[in-house]
Amino acid sequence: MNKVRQADLGTPAAKGGETVRIEIDGLPATVTAGTSILRAARESGVEVPKLCATDSLKPFGSCRLCLVEVEGRKGYPASCTTPVEDGMQIRTQTEALAKLRKNVMELYISDHPLDCLTCSANGDCELQDMAGAVGLRDVRYGFDGENHLDAPVDASNPYFQFDASKCIVCSRCVRACDEVQGTFALTIEGRGFESKVSAGISEDFLDSECVSCGACVQACPTATLMEKSIVEHGQPDHAVQTTCAYCGVGCSFVAEMKGDQVVRMTPYKDGQANKGHSCVKGRFAWGYSTHRDRVLQPMIREATDQPWRPVEWDEAIAHTAKRFREIQQEHGRKSIGGITSSRCTNEEVYVVQKLVRAAFGNNNVDTCARVCHSPTGYGLKQTLGTSAGTQPFESVMDADVIVVIGANPTEGHPVFASQMKRRLREGARLIVVDPRQIGLVRSPHIEADFHLPLRPGTNVPVINALAHVIVSEGLVDEDYVRDRCDVDSFEAWREMILKPENSPEAVAEVSGVPAEDLRAAARLYGEANRGAIYYGLGVTEHSQGSTMVMGMANLAMATGNIGFSGCGVNPLRGQNNVQGSCDMGSFPHELAGYRPVQDDAVRSSFENHWGVTIDPEPGFRIPNMFDAACAGQFKGMYIQGEDLAQSDPNTQHVEAALSSMECVVVQDLFLNETAKFAHVFLPGTSFLEKDGTFINAERRINRVRPVMKPRQGKDEWLITQEIAQAMGYLMDYGNAAAIMDEIAELTPTFTNVSFEFLDRVGSVQWPCNENAPMGTPIMHIDQFVRGKGLFIETDYVPTEERTNRRFPLLLTTGRILSQYNVGAQTRRTQNNVWYREDLLEVHPSDAETRGIREGDLVSLKSRKGEITLRATITDRVQPGVVYTTFHNPETGANVVTTEYSDWATNCPEYKVTAVQVTPATHRSDWQHGFDRRAEEQGKIIEST
Ligand code: SF4
Numbered sequence: 001m002n003k004v005r006q007a008d009l010g011t012p013a014a015k016g017g018e019t020v021r022i023e024i025d026g027l028p029a030t031v032t033a034g035t036s037i038l039r040a041a042r043e044s045g046v047e048v049p050k051l052c053a054t055d056s057l058k059p060f061g062s063c064r065l066c067l068v069e070v071e072g073r074k075g076y077p078a079s080c081t082t083p084v085e086d087g088m089q090i091r092t093q094t095e096a097l098a099k100l101r102k103n104v105m106e107l108y109i110s111d112h113p114l115d116c117l118t119c120s121a122n123g124d125c126e127l128q129d130m131a132g133a134v135g136l137r138d139v140r141y142g143f144d145g146e147n148h149l150d151a152p153v154d155a156s157n158p159y160f161q162f163d164a165s166k167c168i169v170c171s172r173c174v175r176a177c178d179e180v181q182g183t184f185a186l187t188i189e190g191r192g193f194e195s196k197v198s199a200g201i202s203e204d205f206l207d208s209e210c211v212s213c214g215a216c217v218q219a220c221p222t223a224t225l226m227e228k229s230i231v232e233h234g235q236p237d238h239a240v241q242t243t244c245a246y247c248g249v250g251c252s253f254v255a256e257m258k259g260d261q262v263v264r265m266t267p268y269k270d271g272q273a274n275k276g277h278s279c280v281k282g283r284f285a286w287g288y289s290t291h292r293d294r295v296l297q298p299m300i301r302e303a304t305d306q307p308w309r310p311v312e313w314d315e316a317i318a319h320t321a322k323r324f325r326e327i328q329q330e331h332g333r334k335s336i337g338g339i340t341s342s343r344c345t346n347e348e349v350y351v352v353q354k355l356v357r358a359a360f361g362n363n364n365v366d367t368c369a370r371v372c373h374s375p376t377g378y379g380l381k382q383t384l385g386t387s388a389g390t391q392p393f394e395s396v397m398d399a400d401v402i403v404v405i406g407a408n409p410t411e412g413h414p415v416f417a418s419q420m421k422r423r424l425r426e427g428a429r430l431i432v433v434d435p436r437q438i439g440l441v442r443s444p445h446i447e448a449d450f451h452l453p454l455r456p457g458t459n460v461p462v463i464n465a466l467a468h469v470i471v472s473e474g475l476v477d478e479d480y481v482r483d484r485c486d487v488d489s490f491e492a493w494r495e496m497i498l499k500p501e502n503s504p505e506a507v508a509e510v511s512g513v514p515a516e517d518l519r520a521a522a523r524l525y526g527e528a529n530r531g532a533i534y535y536g537l538g539v540t541e542h543s544q545g546s547t548m549v550m551g552m553a554n555l556a557m558a559t560g561n562i563g564f565s566g567c568g569v570n571p572l573r574g575q576n577n578v579q580g581s582c583d584m585g586s587f588p589h590e591l592a593g594y595r596p597v598q599d600d601a602v603r604s605s606f607e608n609h610w611g612v613t614i615d616p617e618p619g620f621r622i623p624n625m626f627d628a629a630c631a632g633q634f635k636g637m638y639i640q641g642e643d644l645a646q647s648d649p650n651t652q653h654v655e656a657a658l659s660s661m662e663c664v665v666v667q668d669l670f671l672n673e674t675a676k677f678a679h680v681f682l683p684g685t686s687f688l689e690k691d692g693t694f695i696n697a698e699r700r701i702n703r704v705r706p707v708m709k710p711r712q713g714k715d716e717w718l719i720t721q722e723i724a725q726a727m728g729y730l731m732d733y734g735n736a737a738a739i740m741d742e743i744a745e746l747t748p749t750f751t752n753v754s755f756e757f758l759d760r761v762g763s764v765q766w767p768c769n770e771n772a773p774m775g776t777p778i779m780h781i782d783q784f785v786r787g788k789g790l791f792i793e794t795d796y797v798p799t800e801e802r803t804n805r806r807f808p809l810l811l812t813t814g815r816i817l818s819q820y821n822v823g824a825q826t827r828r829t830q831n832n833v834w835y836r837e838d839l840l841e842v843h844p845s846d847a848e849t850r851g852i853r854e855g856d857l858v859s860l861k862s863r864k865g866e867i868t869l870r871a872t873i874t875d876r877v878q879p880g881v882v883y884t885t886f887h888n889p890e891t892g893a894n895v896v897t898t899e900y901s902d903w904a905t906n907c908p909e910y911k912v913t914a915v916q917v918t919p920a921t922h923r924s925d926w927q928h929g930f931d932r933r934a935e936e937q938g939k940i941i942e943s944t
């Protein structure tokens with residue numbers, strides 16, 4: 001893509017298949033019924049002038065620039081608000097229209113600073129374009145009268161400014177905030193000449209409700225709302241289409257470039273996941289890629305207390321290979337392993353698991369998805385037959401009842417949240433199951449029908465209680481179950497679910513959710529025409545994570561809510577490529593496409609292609625690697641883009657394991673916490689330098705295209721390939737496309753996929769093969785992937801992590817909109833203006849009994865460790881529950897989390913830790929240790 005500006009057809013596309021025939025300026029056209037005249041004209045190549053209309057917003061009809069003439073009608077209707085009718089004859093260019101439009105423009109321009117040559121929007125301003133389009137040559141009214149030319153500039157937002165002197169009060173920004181983002185932060189204040197855009201009463205943008213999504217900036221036709229990067233660097237000269245590297249929504253973007261510098265990221269209108277919208281991270285928080293902290297040269301050292309020695313790539317690769325071979329010779333083939341990253345491309349992930357299997361000769365490969373969504377893979381595979389969500393995001397627009405369980409979409413998956421909120425404003429009903437009052441429970445124009453504030457760790461009894469009501473009150477879709485599901489398993493499940501311990505009354509005792517709310521919520525979902533379940537880490541990161549995933553699948557099958565638009569069981573994946581890293585064979589027991597490494601036929605298909613023998617025994621999972629390391633049996637680790645020391649539970653155990661290894665190789669952008677334990681540092685590439693694909697939460701394979709060359713001099717897949725070669729295995733890809741070709745050849749769900757195909761069609765959702773040449777938006781349409789849907793009994797086995805007198809509170813964790821996971825990227829951007837530190841949310845009653853006030857430093861202590869952080873007092877959390885985020889390494893949130901994990905997948909139980917909170921006067925011992933290590937590393941880096 002070289003064109004920078006994306007086409008604007010003026011009003012949204014009409015829905016439906018019916019067409020009408022019209023004539024525009026004498027030329028015949030066939031258009032979808034309900035299309036506006038403005039859009040119909042633009043679709044036919046006739047540019048009717050417009051200002052207040054844009055195709056991402058409903059027509060508004062305020063500027064009167066788009067007037068047209070319609071045969072047989074009086075006057076001059078606004079083309080943006082007038083739908084086409086069969087046989088309509090429209091004139092867009094007449095003398096009368098030209099005069100009217102010129103008059104309109106004259107009024108606008110008479111109150112506009114005519115500083116076009118020095119304006120940041122010069123060349124990309126619709127007002128300027130329209131003045132040209134209507135042929136405005138002079139303005140009869142001078143600037144002597146009342147005007148807005150001295151209106152102030154609000155530059156409070158770190159990423160964009162609001163220059164009120166240039167505002168034409170077209171209201172596009174206000175409507176974008178309402179309709180697209182759903183935040184309702186802006187209003188038009190005052191009337192007539194006094195009317196102006198306002199972000200709140202006497203508030204600037206930064207202090208307002210604004211969440212900095214940038215939709216208003218994108219919608220603004222003038223330089224009023226403008227990115228500061230454009231103000232500073234000027235307009236772009238070319239553009240590259242790529243994919244956001246933050247969350248699992250997988251928004252498509254157009255990287256607008258000036259030379260090799262990014263000057264703006266604009267959401268791609270035809271991006272299937274985001275349809276032209278974005279959040280603050282994707283649109284604005286890309287500055288980390290050129291942050292001064294980035295390491296651009298490989299480094300090695302013999303021991304972790306020694307300075308790093310910057311070396312050339314050849315030496316770093318030869319050294320890595322030599323150390324891994326030496327360790328294997330001394331400690332055995334299985335003494336080393338690798339971790340793949342959900343932040344990297346599929347191609348980069350695939351070569352790392354291949355390095356482990358083909359060059360290391362074992363299956364000791366795991367991925368960071370282990371600690372987030374591994375129960376999703378297991379639970380959905382068991383019940384439905386495939387390890388992935390069932391729907392495309394846009395399916396939510398057909399849902400009647402939406403159930404959000406253990407997810408906080410407005411913070412974690414903001415662009416999908418905006419879409420969901422749109423559907424909720426249209427009238428869909430909402431059930432939120434979460435220990436905390438997340439934003440969705442009550443936000444502008446949205447109120448959940450039910451918020452079930454369960455005690456952390458009681459998801460399974462709650463889902464069982466909902467199922468109990470559905471079964472006992474005759475809300476099961478018997479026909480669906482009989483036709484589509486394994487009936488024996490259903491009968492066994494029904495018997496289990498009807499047990500008294502699963503009744504709402506019994507579960508109310510365990511979960512703290514009133515029985516009548518459980519009953520009413522169950523009826524709402526059970527009676528829905530189309531009920532959709534969306535869930536997140538608040539489901540998976542429990543010792544019963546897999547049980548809960550299966551519980552949700554059971555419920556959806558029992559009510560006939562899988563296989564159609566508007567329903568399904570949908571994991572909201574945390575990182576950009578969690579789905580892909582799992583798909584690529586990153587688990588120790590599975591090759592690409594979730595096929596067991598123990599299966600001879602599967603293994604031999606890879607063996608034939610790779611020219612090696614693959615170990616038939618599954619390898620170590622991440623926690624097994626740590627345990628084996630502490631036991632002295634696991635000595636070397638290749639860690640691709642994951643900060644294990646910060647993100648894995650029970651930090652002291654992780655640090656002990658990393659310290660005991662002889663060769664820890666970290667491939668990352670920054671010297672992260674794990675790098676403090678590393679012997680080799682291989683600099684990685686940011687998404688702006690990558691060529692490959694990501695797969696989002698809806699199984700969508702999206703292209704990631706490089707907008708600049710790798711800043712450290714080497715593609716990440718090539719680093720891995722060269723290590724494999726140096727270890728004696730001939731890996732020989734010429735480019736990233738060749739890696740995808742091999743993935744497609746060896747993975748039945750990817751058969752049709754190639755870079756060339758994706759470049760041609762945009763994006764596809766797997767499976768994409770001979771049965772589904774253009775991909776599969778909705779899974780399990782006629783039958784489940786496994787054949788008959790399997791009900792699995794979901795008896796509740798409580799976690800062993802219990803509260804007692806010493807640890808009477810339950811800690812649960814989550815994240816905030818402006819930051820991303822361990823914060824390695826977002827903490828190196830201006831997103832920090834919305835976040836200074838991780839805070840501990842404490843309910844007022846718990847705070848009062850402990851003498852804790854707002855902002856106090858408190859000690860958070862569990863059976864595993866102690867940290868200190870500041871408290872904030874809020875009733876977002878219920879009494880007995882405390883909550884924090886984990887974005888700052890200094891907080892050490894995982895110092896207190898336990899080693900309890902999901903019974904099936906070892907996904908850590910981050911969401912339930914028994915703790916005590918007390919006022920603190922000084923930082924914890926762990927944090928003193930953290931400071932000491934940081935200081936030592938600082939000295940080491942300085943001497944490097
Ligand atoms: S940036 Fe987003 S949230 Fe803020 S005012 Fe604009 S549209 Fe609304």
Ligand code: SF4
Pocket residue numbers: 166167168169170171172173174197219220221222224225
């Ligand atoms: S700020 Fe821009 S979009 Fe908003 S009313 Fe003014 S000109 Fe229109």
Ligand code: SF4
Pocket residue numbers: 244245246247248249250251274278279280281282283413414415416
């Ligand atoms: S919603 Fe997710 S994928 Fe989209 S821009 Fe934000 S962080 Fe990126």
Ligand code: FES
Pocket residue numbers: 049050051052053060061062063064065066067078079080081
């Ligand atoms: S574009 Fe139609 S009235 Fe403004």
